Amino acid sequence: MSRNIANLTLSKSLPKAVDVVVVGLVTINKDETAAVGVTADLDKAYAAAYGRSVMAMAKAVGASPAADNVTTLPALKDTRVLVVGLEDADVTPERLRRATGNALRTVIGMEGAAGWQVAVSLEASDPELVQATAEGALLGAYRFEKLSETQDAAPVAGITVITGATTTVQKDALAAAAATSTAVCQARDWTNTPPNLLYPATFAEAAKAHLRDARVTVEILDEKALEKAGYGGILAVGGGSARAPRLVRLSYAPRGATRHLALVGKGITFDSGGLDIKPAGQMAGMKCDMSGAAAVIAAIRAIADLGLKVKVTAYAAMAENMPSGSSYRASDVLTMFDGQTVENFNTDAEGRLVMADAIGRAAQDSPDLIVDVATLTGACMVALGMRTAGLMTNGDVTTDRLLDAAEAADEDFWELPITEHTRTLIKSSVADMRSGSGQRWGGAVVAGAFLERFVPEGIEWAHLDIAGPAESEEAYGYVPKGAPAWGSGR
Structure with missing residues (x-):
């Protein structure tokens, strides 16, 4: 058995070739909303294509800062944009982990997803937040490889975490996320494998x-x-x-x-x-x-x-x-x-x-x-x-x-x-x-x-x-249907 984990990278800017961009939406001043992670280039592209900013488009299609909310915006040529709810602006590591998990689960369910490149832009610079963002993305992108004579390509081949700093501490956080997520996905694979194998x-x-x-x-x-x-x-x-x-x-x-x-x-x-x-x-x-x-x-x-x-x-x-x-x-x-x-x-x-x-x-x-x-x-x-x-x-x-x-x-x-x-x-x-x-x-x-x-x-x-959480009947956050790998540090 092998675990096909998406390649994980860190960047200060959006890659030129990307299939999906994930940005956020938060609540400020109790009842106002604000976009998180929307770059100037992304806003410019939306203005050119649709005559409005990403934030304006998000409001138009009913995007919400509520937890677990994922909204797909109209595409920019071959680039899809997802808006995830982060609740209030004081985000926690777990909130980021769950939001990115929800986003990547949405991505792997999209028609035509095969070897896609995904950029997650949620303004995470603190090492703990960088690690949480990366973990949520990797775990949300998990899919047990179907046992078949023909194998489909993994829906997501690469994930880039967009951050304001790429110093040693952020790189170490990314490496920690890769190690823990790889372990969790391997435990999921073993647990999902049929008992005759x-x-x-x-x-x-x-x-x-x-x-x-x-x-x-x-x-x-x-x-x-x-x-x-x-x-x-x-x-x-x-x-x-x-x-x-x-x-x-x-x-x-x-x-x-x-x-x-x-x-x-x-x-x-x-x-x-x-x-x-x-x-x-x-x-x-x-x-x-x-x-x-x-x-x-x-x-x-x-x-x-x-x-x-x-x-x-x-x-x-x-x-x-x-x-x-x-x-x-x-x-x-x-x-x-x-x-x-x-x-x-x-x-x-x-x-x-x-x-x-x-x-x-x-x-x-x-x-x-x-x-x-x-x-x-x-x-x-x-x-x-x-x-x-x-x-x-x-x-x-x-x-x-x-x-x-x-x-x-x-x-x-x-x-x-x-x-x-x-x-x-x-x-x-x-x-x-x-x-x-x-x-x-x-x-x-x-x-x-x-x-x-x-x-x-x-x-x-x-x-x-762990008798209860060892198997999930439904997917949520970065937890898939099947084996969450409880106890392995998920």
Whole structure:
């Protein structure tokens, strides 16, 4: 699989050859509107072609500064002009990101869009605003490449961000946008790939290929290595499938790093529910059950590309949960990687088992913080909906750190509590613990309480349940229909 990201450049002026120009509209003085990013040359061209300025034309066709508003103006020969709503003049990075995302989603939906050059002129000069503009454009231009014997050209080949300054700080901001957006789009690609093409072995090899030219070491444990090392959870979940499980370990260790972050991602490439099989209507979206693994693999590549001074070890636990004569069962007792035993309560609660093994292995690296990312429970979707993910941690400092990071990435998370009562619900009379409570209530926090048992004392830990936002039924802002790649820094 390859990711066809548009070429990204920075310029103080509009390119001579451009297919689409994106400008903005803001509210000033409460009820007045003003154009943003309209160059003198663009105004002159509109005056020559239509006898009025861009602003006058925008008013004539009903353009609005409201959020999510995108208006197409009459074209100038072969150049199309889009006006996006930026609300008030005090724009924020996220407002720019969403506006440019909306604009580029409009562009890729235009008839004849193929290899187009797009200029985004929204007067962004502050590095943070330059980065946000570029990220919104790149992510909005994303399209999963259709699986066909004939491949259409990408709708957008190049994006130029027009800025008042092109110094080192703006160029660095553009490079950061390219790194993070490329990572997000790769995670989207993996998550959107059908499960007959992306299964544990091919996913592991795709991760290895993706990191081949990065400063990241890759280790892939196959079923024999997993059995030898005692990964009872991963082996149980993957045991019912003809496609054997994998555990991918990735390491980035820059010179001078003083902190160590461990990332753990759930990589269930397809979840049928196992012997506790899902209803047919709930199975179609289960190719997205590996989006946590996609997020951590993509994230470590972006971290390495950006040269961040933090040691990162990532684990992607990959398995296919299928029913067969070799499937694990409800009431089986499993011996996990760290030696603890688990009474399994439901084969459709497979994610916590592979995650527990991977968290136990990550703990052996003695990181300062473990962050696990998983489409773990339908209960979290019931509690928080489809655009908000659940957060559980073992400390207030960790909670604050993760919520700050989520805000910077514009990902909505809500903290859920793991109470002492919740911890009692996973007691077992035949093993060290049970993998679930057997009750309908509080399923997301019960799963969190289970994972917490595999985090040694003294290590900070955060659990991200991204079951709701991992797949979007509609496109909005810079989020496409399908996989948004939640948790990868989108």
